[in-house]
Amino acid sequence: MFACLAGWLLTGCGSKKRASRANPAPTGQKSVSAPSGDLPEDTGDFVFFEIGSPEEYIRTFAEIAQREMRTYRIPASITLAQGLLESGFGMGELTRKTNNHFGIKCHTGWEGDYATHDDDARGECFRKYNHPMYSFRDHSIFLSSRSRYGSLFTLDPDDYRGWARGLKAAGYATDRRYPQKLIGLIERYNLQRYDAEVLGTMVRRKAPVTVSEGIYNTHRVQAGDTLYAISRRYGMSVDELMKINRLSSSALAIGQLLKVRADSNNK
Structure with a gap:
């Protein structure tokens, strides 16, 4: 999967569509806000994919939508539908100049590149990304890190x-x-x-959750978190933490939800 995504940064991961490159983002501006380490490094080039139809959009981005669902629990179907609608299946004016597939505006605290675009008002500030993958990841972070969307994750x-x-x-x-x-x-x-495919390998859970191993709450991964640190915090072993979350590696992503013991002394 990772090799495919890394290759996609240059080629489109098996796609025959054209990827165009423009100038790098201006010096001193990041193309996306602190992407997690599981995404390929941003090369600084602006990479845009020519999409010919909604069906092609779905084929192109279904895999990454499923990847985001596994990490952030946002239904892949919702991510794809929002992308189709907000971006004009990847070919809308805003998306063509910013790779912004979800119409996310700059908002307070945005330190990345941006472009202005007429939307609800003239000349509004929209986030700009060097590659669509970073737009999909920022969409996940945007929803999972804001309290007003918290009820969706239940x-x-x-x-x-x-x-x-x-x-x-x-x-x-x-x-x-x-x-x-x-x-x-x-x-x-x-x-x-695409949701059904992911759920074949993913534990359905709400917080707290009763399963055969016991009662669990959820922990949202923060910058600097490691499996060892989280396991110590909740009085668990790393092996137990990996087992109940069905993790195949120790790699974590910011915003990822993990099941943790509800009966620990953690405050």
Whole structure:
């Protein structure tokens, strides 16, 4: 998987579509806010993929949407539907000049590159990324790190209808028909199948969760966290932490949710 993503930075990971390169981002500006170490290093080149149809968009980005679902528990179907809608299947004016697939504005604290674009108002500030992968990762971080979206992460990870309604209720979009548009795209293109594929290898959980091993809460991975540090904090062994979260390696991503013991003395 990682080799495919690393190769995609240059070639499109098996895709025949054209990838165009532009000048690097201005010196001193980052193309994305602190991407986790599981993404390839940003080369500084602006890489844009020519997409010919919604179906091609789905084929191109389904794998990374599933990768984000495994790490952040955002349904791949929702990520793909939002990308299709917000980016005009990757070919909208804003996306062509920023690789911003989710219409995320700069907001306070954004230190990366940006571009202005007329949206709800003239000349609004939108985040700019050197590669679509960083837009998908920033979308995951954006949703998982803001308290107003917190209730969405208590939903079952295949509840795309609940996610669609919850995004609108939390203020992601001003369009009153936003949920219906997302649900329509998901069901038209059968995007829920990508959720089902992920759930074949993923534990469904809410916090707290009762499973055969005991009762667990969740821990959201922060910058600097390691499996060893988390295991010590919650009175667990690294092997136990890996087992109950079905981890195949010790690599962690910022914002990732892990099951941890609920009966520990951690405060």
